Amino acid sequence: MATLAAQKQHKVTIVGSGNWGTTMSKLVAENVQANPHLFQQTVQMWVYEEECIIPKGSRHYDPSSDMSTKPQKLSHVINTLHENIKYLPGITLPSNVVANPDLPAAVKDSTILVFVLPHQFIPRVCDQLVGHIVPFARGICCTKGVDVSEKGIRLMSEAIGMRLNIYCGALSGANIASEIAQEKYSETTVAYDPPPMDSRHPTPKVSPSSSQVDLISPSRVNPSSRSAPLIPLPSDYPPLSRENIRKLFHRPYFHVRIVDDVAGVSLGGALKNIIALAAGYVDGLGWGDNAKAAVMRVGILEMVRFGKAFFGDSVKTGTFTEESCGVADVITSCMGGRNFRCAKRSIETGKSIYEIEETELNGQKLQGTSTAHEVHTFLKSQGLEAEYPLFTAVYDILEGNVKPEQIPELIEPKD
Amino acid sequence: MATLAAQKQHKVTIVGSGNWGTTMSKLVAENVQANPHLFQQTVQMWVYEEECIIPKGSRHYDPSSDMSTKPQKLSHVINTLHENIKYLPGITLPSNVVANPDLPAAVKDSTILVFVLPHQFIPRVCDQLVGHIVPFARGICCTKGVDVSEKGIRLMSEAIGMRLNIYCGALSGANIASEIAQEKYSETTVAYDPPPMDSRHPTPKVSPSSSQVDLISPSRVNPSSRSAPLIPLPSDYPPLSRENIRKLFHRPYFHVRIVDDVAGVSLGGALKNIIALAAGYVDGLGWGDNAKAAVMRVGILEMVRFGKAFFGDSVKTGTFTEESCGVADVITSCMGGRNFRCAKRSIETGKSIYEIEETELNGQKLQGTSTAHEVHTFLKSQGLEAEYPLFTAVYDILEGNVKPEQIPELIEPKD
Incomplete structure (x- = not known):
């Protein structure tokens, strides 16, 4: 009976086409091919349109071709060459990835929206989506980071879910995109735990005890509320169960574990950048591997404390x-991530990390420095800086209030 | 009243004087100076006597001195120069470290015995100690590793405790000795949870529910039993509380956390070497930081499963x-430890790890290869290899049964 009911397949759109978005399109497109009973065979990838030209070093460079001599639309180049020459050069995309610069057209009828946008574009893109998505769509947010301010903490997945009135989970892990694009083995964590609202529960109840509402920080000034109840998936679609969501992302080279804890998964991807700065400082001091492992361990426990303090029991220590979104992402970020490298370099050169950002990142900003500031502002507003000595030490080092050499005494247990 | 009762101070002996033993002597000697009300001011360090000569590169080299021209007793050199020129060159020891080659004399009247011996010497040294220690002494075992065979698992601390009929805790962590000797910041974990047996509990009861007995693997064929009840500490000594044990080890550059879980602390120091081999394999394949972090994460969870399966609820996931004895030691070992480096090199050169041991370690054996074999023998005897896919994969790679490239499929979750 169940097989008769499911006559449709899910349409998937990847909202974003940078380095990570294009990588996600590739692996999702491979998985829809492997699961034709669940998913439509074309994967839409929304492209923020820009002009590009095939560079001389590219294997596609051909001086007799227009694409190598005149600026072309990026979406056209991707659909012609099956390669995102600008953001993921050298990787061939499956031919069922279709780049689409028209946002409403790209998401039309899609039941699954995978968000892979730079942090700052999420509100604007979501606003443009309102009225263009099916009301029973579900989202997965692959953008790391959280919005933290004096007023509280807002998860990216939560911002998307509330603007679009859909359920939105999160994907995060030790995931350097270029390695995954090359099909080098890695793992990830998907947080996916929608409240009961499928066709077998025709009256979805989004009560304060449902998992969606549990994500709201109790410290937020204005507790959020949805404008309307969540809409159940029609019964002619296969259910969007944890197992089917796993089939959308899991590959032989990309192992997925599904958990319930959207807040924990989202916080891990943000807070690890503060830890990476601390690890870079002690490594820059030449203190060796014991010290680096110690600040990583202390940092992971401050993540746990932070999650439990501000998101309650929905956040799990594990x-x-x-x-992967926790300990493994910390490890990867502290082995060679940008935050780690810049902090280390700032010690080795005697320059402030802001000077390093200027000179070595072409003015791009590190995620860790802004997260350290935002988290500090929030903790200070709560009078809780002392409970998070490593996060506070990183902030104070950035501000020049303390020296990196003081990290051990600052984080020394006081029991 | 309590202060009147404590008229004596604890005498401390470090049993061992290698790289790690000499480092422990240094930091313990600093701590007894800082806590004269608790500890006697001289720290005995038992030295396995050998002859040595000051090498030309040493800062102590002086061609007009006997010590630079004729072989001398190592204990004499240490006590004259306050440096273990053979096993910890370049580090000045506090003058209250006294090297002593006479084992019974070194431990005479000592209430605290810190064991820092190579694995294989522990049984013989303990046998030589019987009858020479005070019956109410307590031990702390700093030797990593466990004895695993088809019959079961024996912790080093347990082997010491049973041979000497004393309580023996354990110390383990992300502790590269040379970094600690240079007072570079690190952390460690001390497992210390003696059953009630101090002078306020004059009839110590070592029941099957006490923590000492909980350490015994239920799978062991012959459950161990003490020959006699543990002897309480006389009331004229300061109590050997967790806090006082912490004062013996904690330094501004060596942060100590005390836990109850002797089995977990001991297993961490052994099993991490298997994980380091796996990390070395994937790094040798050029798979990058995502893959390395993934096998570390999977390995930590196999440690947890192993501890809980064979030591029951006394082992804590945390x-x-x-x-430090868990996640941090795994991190340090997978960043540059010997097991990691040799496994990586074996992939890069196409040689077996046994050839690498021969050519690059002067025939010394890696801890990881023997632990992987022992653990596999034990798991096989229990029919549980499939429950530990990473440990089993490392064994099978060592044996040539599978290729390192197969690690992802071998550890892929089957849910």
Whole structure:
């Protein structure tokens, strides 16, 4: 009976086409091919249109071709060459990835929206989506980071879910995009735990005890509320169960573990950048591997404390200590990530990290420095800086209030 | 009243004087100076006597001195120069470290015995100690590793405790000795949870529910039993509380956390070497930081499963996922430890790891290869290899049964 009911397949759109978005399109497109009973065979990838030209070093460079001599639309180049020559050069995309610069057209009828946008574009893009998505769509947010201010903490997935009135989960892990694009083995964590609202529960109840509402920080000034109840998936679609969501992302080279804890998964991807700065400082001091491992360990426990303090029991210790989005992402970020490298370099050169950002990142900003500031502002507003000595030490180092050499005494347990 | 009762101070002996033993002597000697009300001011360090000569590169080299021209007793050199020129060259020891080659004399009247011996010497040295220690002494075992065979698992601390009929805790962490000797910041974990047996509990009861007995693997064929009840500490000594044990080890550059879980602390120091081999394999394949972090994460969870399966509820998940002896030691070992480096090199050169041991370690054996074999023998005897896919994969790679490239499929979750 169940097989008769499911006559449709899910349409998937990847909202974003940078380095990570294009990588996600590739692996999702491989998975829809492997699961034709669940998913439509074309994967839409929304492209923020720009002009590009095939560079001389590219394997596609051909001086007799227009694409190598005249600026072309990026979406056209992707659909012609099956390669995002600008953001993921050298990787061939499956031919069922279709780049589309028209946002409403790209998401039309899609039941699954995978968000892979730079942090700052999420509100604007969501506003443009209102009225263009099916009301029973579900989102997965692959953008790392959270919005933290004096007023509280807002998860990216939560911002998307509330603007579009859909359920939105999160994907995060030790995921350097270029390695995954090359099909080098890695893992990720998907947080996916929608409240009961499928066709077998025709009256979805989004009560304060449902998992969606549990994500709201109790410290937020204005507790959020939805404008309307969540809309159940029609029964002629296969259910969007955890297992089917896993089939959308899991590959032999990209192992997926599904958890419930959206807040924990989202926080891990943000807070790890503060830890990476601390690890870079002690490594820059030449203190060796014991010290680096120690600040990583202390940092993971501050993540746990932060999650539990501000998101309550929906956050699980194991999300940080046992999952790819926690301990593994900390490890990867502290082995060679940008925050780690810039902090280390700032010690080695005697320059402030802001000077390093200027000179070595072409003015791009590190995620860790802004997260450290935002988290500090929030903790200070709560009078809780002392409970997070490593996060506070990183802020104070950035501000020049303390020296990196003081990290051990600052984080020394006071028991 | 309590202060009147404590008229004596604890005498401390470090049993061992290698790289790690000499480092422990240095930091313990600093701590007894800082806590004269608790500890006697001289720290005995038992030295396995050998002859040595000051090498030309040493800052102590002086061609007009006997010590630079004729072989001398190592204990004499240490006590004259306050440096262990053979095993910890370049580090000045506090003058209250006294090297002593006479084992019974070194431990005479000592209430605290810190064991820092190579694995294989522990049984013989303990046998030589019987009858020479005070019956109410307590031990702390700093030797990593466990004895695993088809019959079961024996912790080093347990082997010491049973041979000497004393309580023996354990110390383990992300502790590269040379970095600590240079007072570079690090952390460690001390497992210390003696059953009630101090002078306020004059009839110590070592029941099957006490923590000492909980350490015994239920799978062991012959459950161990003490020959006699543990002897309480006389009331004229300061109590050997967790806090006082912490004061013996904690330094501004060596942060100590005390836990109850002796089995978990001991297992972490052994099993991490298997994980380091796996990390070395994937790094040798050029798979990058995502893959390395993934096998580390999977390995930590296999540690947890192993501890809980064979040591029951006395083992805590957090010992592996939150403490220096767990996650931090895994990190340090997978960043540049010997097991990691040799496994990586074996992939890069196409040689077996046994050839690498021969050519690059002067025939010394890696801890990881023997632990992987022992653990596999034990798991096989229990029919549980499939429950530990990473440990089993490392064994099968060592044996040539599978290729390192197969690690992702071998550890892929089957849910």
